Amino acid sequence: MKLLVVEDDRETAAYLVKGLSESGYTVDQSGDGREGLYLASSGSYDAIILDRMLPGMDGLAMLGALRAAEIGTPSLILSALGSVDDRVKGLRAGGDDYLVKPFAFSELLARIEALLRRGAAAMTTTKLRVADLELDLLTRSVKRGDTAIDLLPREFQLLEYLMRNAGHVVTRTMLLEHVWDYHFDPQTNVIDVHVSRLRQKIDRNFERPLLHTVRGAGYCIRAQD
Amino acid sequence: MRRLALQIRRLVKTHAFRLASLYFAVFAVSMFGVLVLVYWSSADFIERQTQATLDAEIAGLAEQYAQRGLSGLVQIVAARSAGDRGDGVLYLVTNADGHPLAGNITGWPEGTPVAPGPLSFSIAVKVKGETQMRPAQGALIVIPDGYRLLVARDISDAALFRERIKMTLLWSGLFALVVGLIGGAVMSRNLLRRVEQVNRTAERVIGGNLADRVPLKGTSDEFDQLAANLNNMLDQIERLMAGMREVSDNIAHDLRTPLARLRARLELSLIGAPDDGAQTEAVRAAIDEADRLLATFNALLNIAEAESGTRRSAAEPLDLAQTARAAAELYEPVAEENGCALKLDVEPGIMIRGDRHLLSQAVANLLDNALKYGGGEVRLSAHQHDGRAALEVSDSGPGIPEDERQAVFDRFVRLEPSRSTPGNGLGLSLVRAVAQLHNGTVRLRDNHPGLTVRLEFAAL
Numbered sequence: 001m002k003l004l005v006v007e008d009d010r011e012t013a014a015y016l017v018k019g020l021s022e023s024g025y026t027v028d029q030s031g032d033g034r035e036g037l038y039l040a041s042s043g044s045y046d047a048i049i050l051d052r053m054l055p056g057m058d059g060l061a062m063l064g065a066l067r068a069a070e071i072g073t074p075s076l077i078l079s080a081l082g083s084v085d086d087r088v089k090g091l092r093a094g095g096d097d098y099l100v101k102p103f104a105f106s107e108l109l110a111r112i113e114a115l116l117r118r119g120a121a122a123m124t125t126t127k128l129r130v131a132d133l134e135l136d137l138l139t140r141s142v143k144r145g146d147t148a149i150d151l152l153p154r155e156f157q158l159l160e161y162l163m164r165n166a167g168h169v170v171t172r173t174m175l176l177e178h179v180w181d182y183h184f185d186p187q188t189n190v191i192d193v194h195v196s197r198l199r200q201k202i203d204r205n206f207e208r209p210l211l212h213t214v215r216g217a218g219y220c221i222r223a224q225d
Numbered sequence: 226m227r228r229l230a231l232q233i234r235r236l237v238k239t240h241a242f243r244l245a246s247l248y249f250a251v252f253a254v255s256m257f258g259v260l261v262l263v264y265w266s267s268a269d270f271i272e273r274q275t276q277a278t279l280d281a282e283i284a285g286l287a288e289q290y291a292q293r294g295l296s297g298l299v300q301i302v303a304a305r306s307a308g309d310r311g312d313g314v315l316y317l318v319t320n321a322d323g324h325p326l327a328g329n330i331t332g333w334p335e336g337t338p339v340a341p342g343p344l345s346f347s348i349a350v351k352v353k354g355e356t357q358m359r360p361a362q363g364a365l366i367v368i369p370d371g372y373r374l375l376v377a378r379d380i381s382d383a384a385l386f387r388e389r390i391k392m393t394l395l396w397s398g399l400f401a402l403v404v405g406l407i408g409g410a411v412m413s414r415n416l417l418r419r420v421e422q423v424n425r426t427a428e429r430v431i432g433g434n435l436a437d438r439v440p441l442k443g444t445s446d447e448f449d450q451l452a453a454n455l456n457n458m459l460d461q462i463e464r465l466m467a468g469m470r471e472v473s474d475n476i477a478h479d480l481r482t483p484l485a486r487l488r489a490r491l492e493l494s495l496i497g498a499p500d501d502g503a504q505t506e507a508v509r510a511a512i513d514e515a516d517r518l519l520a521t522f523n524a525l526l527n528i529a530e531a532e533s534g535t536r537r538s539a540a541e542p543l544d545l546a547q548t549a550r551a552a553a554e555l556y557e558p559v560a561e562e563n564g565c566a567l568k569l570d571v572e573p574g575i576m577i578r579g580d581r582h583l584l585s586q587a588v589a590n591l592l593d594n595a596l597k598y599g600g601g602e603v604r605l606s607a608h609q610h611d612g613r614a615a616l617e618v619s620d621s622g623p624g625i626p627e628d629e630r631q632a633v634f635d636r637f638v639r640l641e642p643s644r645s646t647p648g649n650g651l652g653l654s655l656v657r658a659v660a661q662l663h664n665g666t667v668r669l670r671d672n673h674p675g676l677t678v679r680l681e682f683a684a685l
Binding site (some may be wrong): 009011012015018019022023080101102103104105106154180182183184185186187188190193194197215216 | 481482484485486488489490492493495496509512516519520523527551554555556558559562582585586589590593596597648649652
């Protein structure tokens with residue numbers, strides 16, 4: 001998997017490159033919007049991570065130019081501007097995700113993974129499966145093995161999001177954004193309570209737990225420990 | 226009529242009116258003094274003139290008597306009484322019995338005591354066939370052998386003149402008073418209008434319209450100077466506010482980034498490291514600490530952003546009831562875990578204009594507080610009444626003493642002395658900033674027991 005990082009702040013760029021490389025990605029880096037656009041136009045990247053404020057060419061302008069050239073490489077915008085307005089502007093300009101600085105590296109990793117999967121995972125599937133847990137999107141029913149599990153609508157959405165990202169870490173912020181459409185951090189960790197409720201329903205009476213807590217990062221639903 | 230009464234009451238309360246009344250009172254007193262002086266000096270002048278005429282007559286007659294005796298006196302009195310000389314001098318010479326010998330008065334005026342010296346009386350005068358009683362003033366001189374000489378002067382003209390002066394002075398005084406009163410009212414109204422302009426501008430500025438200015442008249446009087454100074458002050462405030470926004474943006478960009486790097490370095494040091502040992506644990510603890518710091522920092526920036534009003538553009542029509550229900554749904558499991566009952570009492574379809582994310586966060590903060598510090602039964606209600614949309618969160622916990630209810634809105638204020646419950650003391654600051662951003666209000670009141678927080682907005 002090949003990533004392009006367009007970030008002018010040298011230190012941020014350095015740790016992005018270091019962290020992403022250590023996580024197993026091939027990373028190219030540029031500190032200039034125009035150069036970034038030039039590199040990205042080759043279309044040989046699996047995802048682009050770009051800062052919003054860049055010398056030479058603004059991040060949003062760069063993204064706009066890229067989309068105008070019909071290059072749809074999934075992209076994630078990094079920005080210190082965190083208001084909803086800024087977020088909307090970034091997504092309108094063609095960004096696929098928006099992450100406000102400062103962010104946890106695990107958050108960035110989780111989001112990049114989700115971005116990379118977005119193209120691959122066919123949204124046409126009607127059933128999601130993790131080990132013996134099965135979620136039917138049509139009948140909106142969940143069963144584990146032969147046991148039917150009753151979920152509240154929100155719990156269903158939560159499980160669906162986790163299962164769509166099965167095997168990958170999903171952060172609390174991602175859950176808040178995608179399941180609740182809330183773009184702020186609640187003071188209490190309300191997400192933990194919702195997840196533990198869900199866990200009660202899908203894991204409690206079964207031998208092998210599927211819903212795991214990833215320390216310092218978030219949650220992950222997977223078959224193996 | 227009631228409006229007029231109200232307006233008058235308002236006018237009476239103003240400083241301008243009090244000033245005008247004070248000036249008016251001083252003016253009225255001094256004018257009264259001047260009028261009294263004018264009256265007395267002119268009355269005195271007439272009195273003196275009458276007296277001088279009488280004195281001259283008496284002196285002339287005394288001379289005649291001394292030279293020509295009684296008969297000469299009678300003669301001269303008869304002569305002087307014969308023609309109507311028009312000077313209004315009255316004469317009468319009588320013998321000891323009071324029988325008239327000469328003069329232009331038919332007899333001794335009735336009811337007037339016969340005593341030498343100055344005297345006043347009334348005489349009957351025929352004018353165009355009508356008898357008029359006219360006042361007269363004069364002196365009685367007793368001549369040897371019991372004869373008496375009365376010299377007097379008809380003072381009705383003088384009295385009339387005095388009356389005229391009195392009336393003229395009274396009317397001009399009244400006129401001046403009315404003019405003064407109207408002038409005072411007009412002056413105080415003009416003064417009031419200009420002060421009002423300043424007040425109205427100040428209110429609009431407080432309401433968030435920082436670009437508003439006090440209009441200048443171009444007369445460069447004190448009010449124009451005051452207005453110009455206020456406008457300069459507002460310019461300065463606007464500049465400072467813009468500077469503050471810039472600073473907060475700069476903080477966002479310049480300070481959060483190094484903080485993020487710090488956190489990232491810690492995080493990267495964990496990648497690939499074996500998950501054991503005290504060192505790993507210490508790094509994890511440091512990351513948690515950095516997260517808390519960043520969360521506080523973000524909360525502060527959020528509040529600053531809401532307070533500065535830069536997010537007004539994100540306002541859109543939204544259903545407050547839906548916002549409330551969504552927040553309640555998010556917190557329902559937390560309530561259950563804390564052993565609280567979360568009750569929802571929401572009237573459907575309460576449309577207001579607002580920023581959905583900020584309002585959600587405000588409601589979430591209120592629920593968070595109610596569950597954390599209140600407990601018992603937590604109730605979230607939303608209702609619409611008289612064009613106002615109200616959202617209330619109440620708990621049955623210990624509540625907040627009345628004298629501390631204002632302080633809790635300040636940044637970093639936490640009432641719990643031990644500060645053992647997690648939190649940063651910024652929750653209610655954000656709620657207030659969000660309320661202000663939406664031109665709404667937030668109030669705390671006693672829930673007997675517990676606390677009720679009420680948010681109020683204009684309904685659509």
